[in-house]
Amino acid sequence: MAQLALSVRFLDEFGKLDSKARSGAVKTALKFQQLTLKQLWSDAGLDFKQPKGARDKHIYTCRIDRFYRGVVLAPGTGEDFLLLRVMAHDDAYAWASKQVPSVNAVTHGLEIRDVVTVEQLVPAWEAEAATAAAEPLFARHPDGDLRGLGIEDDVLRAARSLTSKKQLDAFAPLMPEDQWQVLQFLAEGLSVQTVWGELVAFRARNGALAVDRTDLSSAMRNTPSRIALVTGPGELSDILDKPFAAWRIFLHPSQRYMAYRPSYSGPAQVTGGPGTGKTVVALHRVKHLLEHLRTGERILLTTYTGALTSALREGLALLIEDEELRGRVDVSTVNALAREIVEPHDTVRRAYLDGAQETALWGEIGDQLDLPWNGQFLAQEYKHVILAQGLRSLDAYCEASRSGRGSRLASARRHEVWQAVEAFQVALDKLSARTHLGVCDEAALRVTASGVQPYRHVVVDEAQDLHPAQWRLLRAVVPKRPDDLFIAGDPHQRIYDSKVSLRSLGVAVTGRSTRLHRNYRSTQEILAWAVSLLDGRPVEQLENGSADTLAGFRSSLRGARPTVCATDDPDAELTELVARIREWADSGVEFSDIAVAARFNKIVYRVAQRLRDEGIPTVRLRQDGSADAEGVRVATMHSLKGLEFRCVAVVGVREGTVPYPGAITPMELDPIQHHTDLTAERCLLFVACTRARDRLHVSWNGPASRFLAEVGAA
Numbered sequence: 001m002a003q004l005a006l007s008v009r010f011l012d013e014f015g016k017l018d019s020k021a022r023s024g025a026v027k028t029a030l031k032f033q034q035l036t037l038k039q040l041w042s043d044a045g046l047d048f049k050q051p052k053g054a055r056d057k058h059i060y061t062c063r064i065d066r067f068y069r070g071v072v073l074a075p076g077t078g079e080d081f082l083l084l085r086v087m088a089h090d091d092a093y094a095w096a097s098k099q100v101p102s103v104n105a106v107t108h109g110l111e112i113r114d115v116v117t118v119e120q121l122v123p124a125w126e127a128e129a130a131t132a133a134a135e136p137l138f139a140r141h142p143d144g145d146l147r148g149l150g151i152e153d154d155v156l157r158a159a160r161s162l163t164s165k166k167q168l169d170a171f172a173p174l175m176p177e178d179q180w181q182v183l184q185f186l187a188e189g190l191s192v193q194t195v196w197g198e199l200v201a202f203r204a205r206n207g208a209l210a211v212d213r214t215d216l217s218s219a220m221r222n223t224p225s226r227i228a229l230v231t232g233p234g235e236l237s238d239i240l241d242k243p244f245a246a247w248r249i250f251l252h253p254s255q256r257y258m259a260y261r262p263s264y265s266g267p268a269q270v271t272g273g274p275g276t277g278k279t280v281v282a283l284h285r286v287k288h289l290l291e292h293l294r295t296g297e298r299i300l301l302t303t304y305t306g307a308l309t310s311a312l313r314e315g316l317a318l319l320i321e322d323e324e325l326r327g328r329v330d331v332s333t334v335n336a337l338a339r340e341i342v343e344p345h346d347t348v349r350r351a352y353l354d355g356a357q358e359t360a361l362w363g364e365i366g367d368q369l370d371l372p373w374n375g376q377f378l379a380q381e382y383k384h385v386i387l388a389q390g391l392r393s394l395d396a397y398c399e400a401s402r403s404g405r406g407s408r409l410a411s412a413r414r415h416e417v418w419q420a421v422e423a424f425q426v427a428l429d430k431l432s433a434r435t436h437l438g439v440c441d442e443a444a445l446r447v448t449a450s451g452v453q454p455y456r457h458v459v460v461d462e463a464q465d466l467h468p469a470q471w472r473l474l475r476a477v478v479p480k481r482p483d484d485l486f487i488a489g490d491p492h493q494r495i496y497d498s499k500v501s502l503r504s505l506g507v508a509v510t511g512r513s514t515r516l517h518r519n520y521r522s523t524q525e526i527l528a529w530a531v532s533l534l535d536g537r538p539v540e541q542l543e544n545g546s547a548d549t550l551a552g553f554r555s556s557l558r559g560a561r562p563t564v565c566a567t568d569d570p571d572a573e574l575t576e577l578v579a580r581i582r583e584w585a586d587s588g589v590e591f592s593d594i595a596v597a598a599r600f601n602k603i604v605y606r607v608a609q610r611l612r613d614e615g616i617p618t619v620r621l622r623q624d625g626s627a628d629a630e631g632v633r634v635a636t637m638h639s640l641k642g643l644e645f646r647c648v649a650v651v652g653v654r655e656g657t658v659p660y661p662g663a664i665t666p667m668e669l670d671p672i673q674h675h676t677d678l679t680a681e682r683c684l685l686f687v688a689c690t691r692a693r694d695r696l697h698v699s700w701n702g703p704a705s706r707f708l709a710e711v712g713a714a
């Protein structure tokens with residue numbers, strides 16, 4: 001019986017076929033499992049053929065239907081077959097004839113490259129490089145370094161002829177993907193040590209045993225990030241039923257390493273820019289932990305917003321079929337968890353104040369007590385100093401550090417603030433109300449006092465926005481043991497006002513932290529544009545507040561450049577938006593795969609109204625993320641956090657709206673907070689733009705946002 005394997009590229013192309021061609025491909029794949037080897041080779045339906053002039057004897061094509069053929073690698077040493085691609089008839093023959101498989105000397109993974117085109121192009125590039133003014137792209141890296149990272153002779157020669165990143169990008173489809181990624185990372189400025197540690201070492205671990213470099217079958221098994229071995233018909237249909245969810249099967253080596261490491265001696269962390277698969281890693285980690293969970297133990301999978309918990313639940317259902325097993329995971333926001341712990345003890349039903357209500361209440365209290373500060377200052381002092389450190393008394397507050405606050409408060413002043421804090425508690429009681437962070441603080445105290453820790457593992461997504469009170473609750477619900485906390489987050493996407501150093505909360509991840517670099521979501525065009533908005537500004541890491549950058553953050557997807565559109569008035573801007581949405585829909589994009597984001601609800605309402613007037617179905621993306629109806633998703637930038645869409649329009653990116661002046665603490669009130677608020681607004685625009693997979697449209701009316709103007713994007 002044959003052993004079938006599927007490559008990630010096959011699955012991607014399979015997912016894009018029409019339904020008829022897809023069923024042809026399923027039939028073809030099933031034959032590999034149903035027929036004997038002899039029957040396979042002679043099956044008239046499969047029609048195995050070696051392309052004319054093929055550069056390698058192991059490459060064949062086989063029939064999918066009248067129009068498509070599969071490209072198959074048959075290592076020839078036994079029963080293995082690898083479905084490499086599915087392509088239009090003539091393209092399949094042309095592509096297959098040029099490919100040569102090999103085993104990488106360092107990683108022992110299987111690689112395929114287009115030797116014919118490379119042989120044609122490289123001499124021309126070399127001649128060009130010899131006269132070019134620009135320095136060769138890899139001039140700083142000796143051959144030994146490159147070879148040590150798995151770059152082989154032909155790729156090395158080609159790499160030496162490159163003088164620009166653009167040329168390197170053009171080279172991508174011709175060379176082995178793993179080697180190209182190494183070159184890409186080096187071209188982005190990452191050091192040889194970093195590339196080894198974050199890329200090659202993971203791969204080399206897969207193929208750690210010595211492998212005969214002619215043994216393509218073993219090499220297939222050493223390449224789990226791109227090749228899935230299929231064990232039975234059930235598994236085959238499971239993979240082919242959900243081709244869009246390749247992340248279930250194919251993990252980047254660094255993703256796999258993080259997710260499936262047997263155990264961490266303490267909290268572990270995965271970071272990386274938007275779309276690098278942090279959520280994917282978190283989901284796989286839950287799968288791994290579930291496999292080792294003892295009777296009675298439970299896992300908490302938690303994140304920041306309700307919309308994200310819906311996405312996590314869906315992802316978990318795709319990854320773990322067994323409903324009973326999934327039932328051992330609670331998926332909840334931290335705030336919802338806190339409410340569940342605290343509310344059963346309430347004697348009266350309490351309402352929750354939103355941010356604006358809370359600031360207003362602080363303002364009233366400040367006025368009543370005739371204090372010299374406004375509501376914003378008091379609310380921030382409470383949130384960033386008192387609640388952040390869990391201060392319970394005036395003495396504790398007087399002794400506490402206020403680092404991170406940009407104003408000084410003498411002891412007498414702290415007495416005055418504390419008066420306001422006490423008045424705030426009284427006012428909340430009177431109103432039968434509480435705050436979202438207040439309930440987390442209370443929940444942490446209750447759990448600690450009860451001595452019952454309900455979870456064996458806690459997995460946290462979007463960790464960058466959690467407040468210390470929320471971290472205290474998470475710390476309280478899980479005992480300090482190996483594998484207690486698994487944390488996924490990106491400090492570049494910090495859009496709520498919670499700057500936290502994990503270390504200061506007793507969550508140390510040193511030595512158990514990995515950064516992901518490859519963006520799987522957006523095209524490089526969208527990514528580069530969005531990254532430019534951050535203008536190279538470093539942000540503070542989650543772990544200890546030191547600087548974090550997006551060095552080496554890249555996508556291998558290609559597409560159209562984002563469109564930017566300046567208009568004179570809001571109506572004209574919406575007219576442009578409607579035209580853009582129609583263009584996307586006409587090109588086959590479903591309305592539900594289009595999102596429009598704006599800074600405020602007011603603009604969101606206006607957009608939704610206009611789209612409806614134009615006959616475009618529209619759905620307001622709700623807080624809990626549920627939006628089953630067909631229609632363009634319209635939402636605030638904040639509620640798009642963690643989600644993704646094929647096409648995204650970000651509208652109203654004008655000065656006076658982005659950044660929103662009301663969200664920026666005045667410089668004279670607190671210069672540090674002023675800077676933090678501005679960074680959060682900049683990151684918010686970055687987050688909204690990085691939700692787009694294929695197309696991004698950014699527009700404004702009147703003067704462009706300073707974030708666009710500063711980087712020359714407007």
Ligand SMILES: Nc1ncnc2c1ncn2[C@@H]1O[C@H](COP(=O)(O)OP(=O)(O)OP(=O)(O)O)[C@@H](O)[C@H]1O
Pocket residue numbers: 245246247250251252255272273274275276277278279280281490493519520521641642643644690
């Ligand atoms: N190994 C993989 N193979 C294929 N697709 C992947 C892989 N890893 C992630 N993806 C896809 O990339 C996209 C982004 O993944 P994910 O949401 O996990 O990223 P993220 O880092 O959590 O993003 P963000 O921080 O922007 O919310 C998703 O569509 C996901 O399915």
